[in-house]
Amino acid sequence: MRLIVIVLSIVLNVMLYSGGRDVGGLSWWQTFALLAVLNCIAILLHELGHAWAILRVGGSVQKIAVLFWAYDVRKKRLSMNARLLGSDVGGYVVGRYAPTGPTAKALIIVAAAGPVANLVSGAMALIAAVMFGRQGADVGGPIAQITPGVISGTGVPAGLPSDAGIAAAFAHAESAAQAAALLNLAYTSVLLFGVLSLGLALLNLIPFRGSDGETIARGMKLWRMMVGKTARN
Secondary structure (H helix, E strand, O other), X not given: OHHHHHHHHHHHHHHHHHHHHHHOOOOHHHHHHHHHHHHHHHHHHHHXXXXXXXXXXXXXXXXXEEOOEEEEOOOOEEEEOOOHHHOOOOEEXXXXXXXXXXXXXXXXXXXXXHHHHHHXXXXXXXHHHHHHHHHHHHOOOOOOOOOXXXXXXXXXXXXXXXXXXXXXXHHHHHHHHHHHHHXXXXXXXXXXXXXHHHHHHHHHHOOOOOOHHHHHHHHHHHHHHHHHHHHHO
């Protein structure tokens, strides 16, 4: 199952790479760099969701790792992530609970918080993509009117645009092109981030060893056992 998830993750990123090239019109290295940054952000939000949930259930966060880096909360030190190859989703959070260990409810909350963080951020990114797409349609409207010039000393219209009019037209066109390029980059970024975040959430919910889905399933099983034991008593 883990191998299938890894393959699906690669397929997702290949699709996003193709989308970045087609939709955003980016070069190969721009698309690669953008995806690298978006993956880091999506994984960071995922792990921060776990960390927040650990604090909410009364635990403490010891370490937060994202890809190549790990942050030791106690020592407030950033170092290389030595467990990168053993990490299933590119990151992890080390937490400490009560001496008795986390309850079934705590296990479910902490495990679900990561995918929920990706679902929420992904949905917000897709909403932003729609907004940027609408704004992009309004960019590059009619170019400023080019005023006719006057033949020097005669007062007769030359029928040609003045130097000021030409300069204003080019300035407007350049400004519109820059605004359109920035909006297109913003649109491409949030669109890719939205799809990436939703994909990351779904992949983490697949129950395989070490995944959030497996932890949630284990917590649900423990919860049912506790409920059944209480009912029998």
